[in-house]
Amino acid sequence: MATSDWPLYRRAFYKLFIGTMGRWVELFTDEQTVSGLENIPADGPYLIVGNHLNFSDPEYICRAFPQPINFMVKKELFAYPVIGFGLRLLGTFPVDRAGNDFGAVRRALDLLERGNPVMLFPEGTRSSTDALATPLPGAGYLALKAGVPVLPVGLYGSEHVSISRLPSGPARRVGLRIGKLFRLDPPAGLSRRHSAEWAAWEMLRHIARLLPEKYHGVLAGIGGNPLDPAALAGVTSP
Helix, strand or coil: CCCCCCCHHHHHHHHHHHHHHHHHHHCCCCEEEEECHHHCCCCCCCEEEECCCCCCHHHHHHHHCCCCCEEEEEHHHHHCHHHHHHHHHCCCEEECCCCCCHHHHHHHHHHHHCCCCEEECCCCCCCCCCCCCCCCHHHHHHHHHHCCCEEEEEEECHHHCCCCCCCCCCCCEEEEEECCCECCCCCCCCCHHHHHHHHHHHHHHHHHCCCCHHHCHHHCCCCCCCCCHHHCCCCCCC
8 A cells, every 4th residue: 555654653643633734724614625536546656746826735635635645845844843853754855946856856756666645736836826837847857757647636715725814704615626647648759858848737737627717827728738749849859
């Protein structure tokens, strides 16, 4: 199973934390809906990719999955020793979004090789527009390097949630849709760099299919992958 290499104390801490935070997050939402649970694999490895609207997003996602998820998280959150320690107990690991973080890639690949599900946000950070933003090529590079199935998730409504203050304001409805597994197969003729970019956009496109139209952002009005060969005429492999 995907959680077989998690020590008992970590699984207990994960379950306690997610359960406790879940009760807190419920105070800020009037309705939570989840669909596509049947698409979650019984075991790993697989890569979970989703959009990112709010600090509370991982909580909504973790509660929907029966097994613990290893999250790739921006390294800035690990600057505080206590927070960093807690994040590591929860199965997260840091990534430097500013450059090529090969250490984070190796960590993700190691977890996947051991059968664990790993999650990342292809956009790299929370959206400033509440809609999909340009994905980072590093996400595509990792997905291609891992060669595992990809599971898209789409979250909407969480942009209205603020768990840092007491609940107030209009009703907040949060929805999570879990798509079907797919594999990345870049078109022939793309360079290594463009293949990674193509993969990042392809993951974003699968996420967009799970979201209401107003969340499509950079993919609004685009039917296919913007980096398909027709959009990259003349690009050749190195």
